[in-house]
Amino acid sequence: MEQKIEPQEIQLTKQDFESDQMVKWCPGCGDHAILKSVENVFPVVGQKMGYKKEDFVVVSGIGCSSRFPYYMNTYGIHGIHGRAAALAMGIKLTNPKLSVWMISGDGDSMAIGGNHFIHIARRNPDINYLMFNNKIYGLTKGQYSPTTPKGQKTKTSPQGTFETPFNPGELAIGARGKFFARVIDTNPKLMQKVFLEAALHHGTSIVEILQNCVIYNNKIHALITGRDTKDDNQLILEAGEPMLFGKDKSKGIILEGTRLKAVTIGENGITKDDILVHDPTTEDTGIHMMLASMAPPELPAALGVIRSVKAETLEDAIWNSVEHEKEVSPYKNVDDLLNSGNTWEIE
Amino acid sequence: MTAKKDKIVEIEEAVVRFAGDSGDGMQLTGNLFSDSTAFAGNDFATFPDYPSEIRAPQGTVSGVSGFQIHFGHKNIHTTGDLADVLVAMNPASLKANLKWVKKDAIIITNSDEFTEKNLGKAGFDSNPLDDNSLTGHLLIKGPLNTLTKEAVKDLDLDNKSVLKSKNMFALGMIYYLFNRDYTKTFPFFEKKFKKNPLVVEANKKVLEAGFNYAETLEVFTNTYRIEKASLNKGHYRNVTGNLATAWGLLAASERSGHHIYLGSYPITPATDILQELSKHKQFTCITQQAEDEIAGVVSTIGGSFAGAMAVTTTSGPGLSLKSEAIGLAIITELPMVIVDVQRGGPSTGLPTKSEQSDLLQALYGRNGEAPCIVMAATSAADAFYSAYEAAKLAMEHMTPVILLTDGSIGNGSEVFKIPKVADLPEIHPPLAKANDPEYQAYKRDPKSLARQWAVAGTPGLRHRLGGLEKADITGNVSQEPLNHQIMTDLRQAKVDKVVDYIPELKIDGDDKGELLVVGWGSTYGVLLTAVEEMRAEGKSVSMTQFKHIMPLPKNVHEVFSGFKKIIVCENNMGQFANYLRMKHPEFKYEQYNKVQGLPFMVSELKTKFDTLLNE
Numbered sequence: 030m031e032q033k034i035e036p037q038e039i040q041l042t043k044q045d046f047e048s049d050q051m052v053k054w055c056p057g058c059g060d061h062a063i064l065k066s067v068e069n070v071f072p073v074v075g076q077k078m079g080y081k082k083e084d085f086v087v088v089s090g091i092g093c094s095s096r097f098p099y100y101m102n103t104y105g106i107h108g109i110h111g112r113a114a115a116l117a118m119g120i121k122l123t124n125p126k127l128s129v130w131m132i133s134g135d136g137d138s139m140a141i142g143g144n145h146f147i148h149i150a151r152r153n154p155d156i157n158y159l160m161f162n163n164k165i166y167g168l169t170k171g172q173y174s175p176t177t178p179k180g181q182k183t184k185t186s187p188q189g190t191f192e193t194p195f196n197p198g199e200l201a202i203g204a205r206g207k208f209f210a211r212v213i214d215t216n217p218k219l220m221q222k223v224f225l226e227a228a229l230h231h232g233t234s235i236v237e238i239l240q241n242c243v244i245y246n247n248k249i250h251a252l253i254t255g256r257d258t259k260d261d262n263q264l265i266l267e268a269g270e271p272m273l274f275g276k277d278k279s280k281g282i283i284l285e286g287t288r289l290k291a292v293t294i295g296e297n298g299i300t301k302d303d304i305l306v307h308d309p310t311t312e313d314t315g316i317h318m319m320l321a322s323m324a325p326p327e328l329p330a331a332l333g334v335i336r337s338v339k340a341e342t343l344e345d346a347i348w349n350s351v352e353h354e355k356e357v358s359p360y361k362n363v364d365d366l367l368n369s370g371n372t373w374e375i376e
Numbered sequence: 377m378t379a380k381k382d383k384i385v386e387i388e389e390a391v392v393r394f395a396g397d398s399g400d401g402m403q404l405t406g407n408l409f410s411d412s413t414a415f416a417g418n419d420f421a422t423f424p425d426y427p428s429e430i431r432a433p434q435g436t437v438s439g440v441s442g443f444q445i446h447f448g449h450k451n452i453h454t455t456g457d458l459a460d461v462l463v464a465m466n467p468a469s470l471k472a473n474l475k476w477v478k479k480d481a482i483i484i485t486n487s488d489e490f491t492e493k494n495l496g497k498a499g500f501d502s503n504p505l506d507d508n509s510l511t512g513h514l515l516i517k518g519p520l521n522t523l524t525k526e527a528v529k530d531l532d533l534d535n536k537s538v539l540k541s542k543n544m545f546a547l548g549m550i551y552y553l554f555n556r557d558y559t560k561t562f563p564f565f566e567k568k569f570k571k572n573p574l575v576v577e578a579n580k581k582v583l584e585a586g587f588n589y590a591e592t593l594e595v596f597t598n599t600y601r602i603e604k605a606s607l608n609k610g611h612y613r614n615v616t617g618n619l620a621t622a623w624g625l626l627a628a629s630e631r632s633g634h635h636i637y638l639g640s641y642p643i644t645p646a647t648d649i650l651q652e653l654s655k656h657k658q659f660t661c662i663t664q665q666a667e668d669e670i671a672g673v674v675s676t677i678g679g680s681f682a683g684a685m686a687v688t689t690t691s692g693p694g695l696s697l698k699s700e701a702i703g704l705a706i707i708t709e710l711p712m713v714i715v716d717v718q719r720g721g722p723s724t725g726l727p728t729k730s731e732q733s734d735l736l737q738a739l740y741g742r743n744g745e746a747p748c749i750v751m752a753a754t755s756a757a758d759a760f761y762s763a764y765e766a767a768k769l770a771m772e773h774m775t776p777v778i779l780l781t782d783g784s785i786g787n788g789s790e791v792f793k794i795p796k797v798a799d800l801p802e803i804h805p806p807l808a809k810a811n812d813p814e815y816q817a818y819k820r821d822p823k824s825l826a827r828q829w830a831v832a833g834t835p836g837l838r839h840r841l842g843g844l845e846k847a848d849i850t851g852n853v854s855q856e857p858l859n860h861q862i863m864t865d866l867r868q869a870k871v872d873k874v875v876d877y878i879p880e881l882k883i884d885g886d887d888k889g890e891l892l893v894v895g896w897g898s899t900y901g902v903l904l905t906a907v908e909e910m911r912a913e914g915k916s917v918s919m920t921q922f923k924h925i926m927p928l929p930k931n932v933h934e935v936f937s938g939f940k941k942i943i944v945c946e947n948n949m950g951q952f953a954n955y956l957r958m959k960h961p962e963f964k965y966e967q968y969n970k971v972q973g974l975p976f977m978v979s980e981l982k983t984k985f986d987t988l989l990n991e
């Protein structure tokens with residue numbers, strides 16, 4: 030039994046979701062822009078999917094990013110560090126009719142919550158998972174995280190980190206996640222488009238948001254987001270479109286042997302037909318994994334929806350089983366169960 | 377078929393212990409004998425005693441699996457101290473269990489297994505069947521392998537399948553000894569081996585052969601019969617504590633109208649509850665085997681927020697992992713039941729053995745001032761009512777409730793009078809009304825101090841919860857010093873108020889006297905048996921068993937005041953005694969503690985109580 034929600038005439042506005050609480054992120058923090066985008070996208074999600082304002086639930090772990098639920102006028106829980114995925118899952122499995130959004134940081138999702146991250150991807154409940162990746166621990170004031178580039182100096186790595194970082198996309202796809210997208214906090218249009226696609230995707234939609242922490246890790250994504258460098262360092266993916274990038278879309282991605290390669294159209298006999306066309310829907314993880322791995326300076330970072338594969342959701346599987354068992358079970362109520370099997374009467 | 381021997385001796389009660397290698401099917405044998413005991417109308421209690429390894433080295437003492445049943449005409453409160461009859465399927469099981477049998481016990485052995493090699497594995501220097509070391513016991517040396525093969529020689533079965541049924545030969549012998557009708561077990565074989573008629577036939581034949589063999593034994597000069605127990609009129613069944621816990625939760629779910637959300641991670645001896653609840657999707661019982669205990673409990677907080685009756689089940693190590701999240705449930709004031717089936721600790725400890733050593737962890741094992749309701753079930757059957765009450769209190773008072781059971785309750789079984797769900801107390805959670813303009817997340821019921829349950833998805837009640845301190849009434853985030861004091865006080869007061877919603881402490885025996893025996897949780901049966909026996913001997917002893925620990929019942933002072941001495945008995949180093957010293961420092965407490973992974977024995981308790989009386 031798929032939990033179908035009939036689209037209906039619901040008129041929601043951004044104001045419906047704005048909270049009266051003071052937003053306490055640092056001025057200039059990327060989180061502000063993400064909040065705006067989410068506030069903008071919820072009314073659209075409501076309209077397109079038939080959710081009323083009370084149907085939205087926003088949960089989070091702990092971190093600067095995880096203060097998010099307090100700043101949205103929805104049902105919400107600010108949870109404990111790393112465990113928001115479990116919180117979200119309990120809500121969705123209990124009531125599949127809710128639109129469940131989960132907010133987390135790179136420390137929250139990749140360190141203390143790493144285990145929950147791979148398991149939610151594997152289980153595929155219909156949850157929209159927004160991971161703010163500032164490659165640093167913001168709330169605790171600047172320690173390195175599992176996504177901090179190797180060698181970077183932070184408060185806990187004065188000599189530079191010695192560790193190889195995680196790439197969240199690789200982890201999500203490697204865990205057989207069905208939806209992975211990446212956006213940047215400086216592009217609200219792309220954020221809103223991708224958040225909407227995440228909501229429309231029936232299953233766990235993981236969106237990595239490259240977010241700038243002005244205080245402890247300023248400009249960590251500058252190569253990808255900077256005005257002068259971004260064209261050459263970001264590839265905005267569109268389903269069914271060739272993977273073109275660069276100022277005048279003169280560059281593209283091809284598959285050479287078993288590896289992706291950036292090329293320039295017109296050079297070395299390359300034509301537009303050689304460029305890979307993006308298909309986020311293939312079950313096979315190969316190209317999606319390679320796209321998620323791309324990083325400047327060799328290759329542009331892939332943005333947009335990298336992977337979006339249809340699959341049964343966890344809550345549908347469970348609730349279908351509930352419906353089925355209701356039909357076939359010999360026990361119509363708990364009294365039946367208590368009296369089942371070997372029983373005897375004392376006169 | 378019942379025994380033909382002319383001399384039937386009427387007895388009051390008996391303890392039978394089945395022991396063998398973990399592959400010998402002793403748990404099944406024990407369970408079949410329990411069913412037959414139920415048919416015979418006796419009251420009974422059982423306890424399995426098995427190693428934590430699934431298949432420990434064959435033939436060794438560490439691989440021995442046992443099952444004890446205590447049955448009788450009177451009410452049976454314990455699984456019995458020492459056995460009247462021991463079935464030992466190999467030398468190791470004899471070695472491991474000799475200390476648990478009476479001096480004059482009947483010992484039935486499978487002599488075919490007492491080979492030099494097996495004796496060596498069990499650590500015997502000489503064969504106990506021949507060296508007179510068992511003098512005083514009534515020793516049966518039965519070649520059970522040979523006799524089993526003989527019984528089915530006409531059936532076309534391989535040797536291995538044949539020998540698998542030798543436990544049924546032993547069962548047949550015990551059936552004979554206690555005048556049981558072995559044909560009553562046939563339907564079980566027919567169901568279990570439905571696909572293999574040959575195996576059904578073999579088991580029937582072997583069971584019958586065991587029965588007949590016992591009849592021919594000269595040494596059995598008589599058989600035994602136990603009168604039907606004087607149980608109240610009603611419909612009965614056998615339950616283990618874990619089963620009863622699961623069913624109590626299902627009953628509470630049905631009665632409250634809130635479907636269960638269970639997030640758990642397998643751990644001995646609690647796994648049975650997760651397994652049982654996983655079977656019952658027809659009651660919209662949503663179960664999730666989480667990736668760890670933390671995910672399990674946190675997902676139930678989500679479930680609770682979305683309106684489910686939230687449950688997580690675990691044992692001590694799992695409770696440790698859940699501590700931080702229980703704190704979140706306490707500060708968000710969401711209802712949830714946490715079942716801890718305690719086992720021997722610390723760390724992995726004794727996974728299959730019972731202990732009561734998680735009490736202080738349940739009471740205080742969290743960061744911050746984090747009170748919640750703590751209760752303990754007093755028997756396998758009581759686990760049904762305790763689980764029901766835990767769920768009721770959680771939902772009505774908007775708080776986590778930790779229910780402590782333990783391995784002895786969880787795996788132990790006893791006779792259970794089947795209640796009607798409609799006769800159980802009603803459950804009325806304080807649900808917030810849709811679009812209530814007065815709704816505020818932390819506004820409280822003046823009497824219980826519970827806040828309202830505004831289930832996610834309800835129109836007009838959007839609000840945020842979380843682990844940051846909340847402002848009184850509004851529930852907004854607040855770092856105000858005075859507010860934190862108020863909220864801390866309120867969280868404690870809310871739990872303290874529960875005292876008005878739980879029963880008072882009861883006394884077994886007179887309400888005044890020399891000695892009051894105090895216990896909590898699973899020790900009830902054995903303490904009661906000891907106290908009843910001593911009272912029959914004319915001694916001034918009474919007892920009281922605690923089921924509610926946080927908060928304690930109202931009348932503790934009144935009950936304790938009637939006695940010259942108080943002794944607190946528990947399977948830990950004195951956690952409850954120390955808790956009582958803190959809560960009721962006006963009394964002096966003696967202690968009796970045992971942490972051997974084993975239940976108290978009636979005899980050792982009586983010795984201790986006698987010493988106190990004679991001091």
Ligand SMILES: Cc1ncc(C[n+]2csc(CCOP(=O)(O)OP(=O)(O)O)c2C)c(N)n1
Pocket residue numbers: 091092093094095110133134135136137138161163165166167168169174
């Ligand atoms: C159990 C526990 N351990 C540690 C902390 C301290 N802590 C709070 S947030 C945080 C890291 C947050 O980093 P991230 O998830 O990247 O979020 P950000 O602040 O960068 O948005 C840590 C270590 C905690 N709150 N709880």
Ligand code: SF4
Pocket residue numbers: 053054055057058059060093094163167168241242243244245
């Ligand atoms: S510390 Fe960094 S991440 Fe946190 S609010 Fe400030 S800028 Fe944002």
Ligand SMILES: [Mg+2]
Pocket residue numbers: 092134135136161162163164165166167174
């Ligand atoms: Mg971070």
